[in-house]
Amino acid sequence: MFTRLVTRVFGTKHDRDVRRIRPIVDEMNRIAQSYRLLSDGDLRAKTEEFRARLGEGETVDDILPEAFAAVRETCRRLVGKTWKVCGLDVTWDMVPFDVQIIGAVVLHQGRIAEMATGEGKTLVATMPMYLNALTARGVHLITVNDYLALRDSQWMGKIYEFLGLSVGCIQHDMSPADRRVAYQADITYGTNNEFGFDYLRDNMAVRAQDRAQRGHHYAIVDEVDSVLVDEARTPLIISGPVGHSEDQKFTKLKPLVERLMKKQTLLVNEILSDAERLLKD
Numbered sequence: 001m002f003t004r005l006v007t008r009v010f011g012t013k014h015d016r017d018v019r020r021i022r023p024i025v026d027e028m029n030r031i032a033q034s035y036r037l038l039s040d041g042d043l044r045a046k047t048e049e050f051r052a053r054l055g056e057g058e059t060v061d062d063i064l065p066e067a068f069a070a071v072r073e074t075c076r077r078l079v080g081k082t083w084k085v086c087g088l089d090v091t092w093d094m095v096p097f098d099v100q101i102i103g104a105v106v107l108h109q110g111r112i113a114e115m116a117t118g119e120g121k122t123l124v125a126t127m128p129m130y131l132n133a134l135t136a137r138g139v140h141l142i143t144v145n146d147y148l149a150l151r152d153s154q155w156m157g158k159i160y161e162f163l164g165l166s167v168g169c170i171q172h173d174m175s176p177a178d179r180r181v182a183y184q185a186d187i188t189y190g191t192n193n194e195f196g197f198d199y200l201r202d203n204m205a206v207r208a209q210d211r212a213q214r215g216h217h218y219a220i221v222d223e224v225d226s227v228l229v230d231e232a233r234t235p236l237i238i239s240g241p242v243g244h245s246e247d248q249k250f251t252k253l254k255p256l257v258e259r260l261m262k263k264q265t266l267l268v269n270e271i272l273s274d275a276e277r278l279l280k281d
Contacts, residue, residue, distance in 0.1 A: 138217055
C-alpha cells in the first residue's frame with residue numbers, strides 16, 4: 001500500500017526519468033526551430049563548430065541539444081528525397097518525434113531504451129551516434145546480421161553524410177584492407193560477430209599496421225537482448241598459425257618432468273605412510 005501511495009505521488013522511475021529529460025527535449029526543439037533559417041552549408045558547418053567546441057573543453061553533454069537539433073533538422077530537409085538502400089529506391093519520410101528524442105537521450109546516457117518494432121529504433125540511434133562521433137574517435141552500431149548492418153548504414157548514412165561525417169559498414173566477406181577503411185570512418189555499422197572477431201584478430205596481429213580497429217570509444221547495441229544474451233551463448237573462437245621452432249624443447253624437458261613426477265610420488269607416499277602410522281598410534 002505504501003509503495004502504491006509513493007508511486008501515485010512521485011510517479012514511477014520511468015515517469016521521473018522522462019521528467020528529467022523533458023527540458024532537454026524542449027531546448028532541442030527550440031534550437032531545431034532556429035536551425036530552419038540556416039542554409040544547407042551552414043547546417044553542415046555545425047559539425048566542425050561542435051568539434052571545435054569539444055576541442056576547447058566542452059563536453060558532449062554540453063552540446064547535446066544542439067547536436068540532436070542538427071540531426072532533427074537534417075531529417076526534415078531529407079523528407080521526400082530518394083536514394084538506394086540495398087539496391088532498392090527508398091524515399092525518406094521520417095523526422096524524430098519527442099518520444100524518440102527521449103529515447104536518444106537515454107541511449108547517449110548508456111542506458112537501455114526499450115521500443116517496440118516500428119517505433120523507430122533505427123532513427124533514434126542516429127542522434128547519439130552523431131553526437132558521440134563528433135569526438136572523432138569513432139563510434140560503432142552493433143546489430144544482429146550483415147543485411148541490417150548494410151541497410152542501416154545506407155539508410156541512416158545520408159543523415160551523417162549531410163552533416164559531413166563518414167560512414168563505414170563491416171561485412172562478413174570484406175578484405176582486411178577494406179575493414180581498416182570502414183573502421184576509420186566516423187561511424188561504423190556491423191554485427192557483433194564481425195566486431196568481436198576483428199577484435200580477436202587485432203590481438204593476434206604482429207604489427208600495429210595490421211590491426212583493423214582503432215579503439216573502442218562509444219557503441220550502441222541494437223536488439224541488445226539478442227546480441228548480449230542469445231548470441232553471447234556462442235563463444236567466438238579463433239586460431240592462428242604457430243611458428244615452427246627447430247629447438248625441440250619437449251625432448252629436453254621430458255626427462256626433467258619425469259623426475260619431478262617420481263619425486264612427487266615418493267613425497268606423497270611418504271606423507272601417507274606417516275599419516276597412517278600416526279593414526280594407528
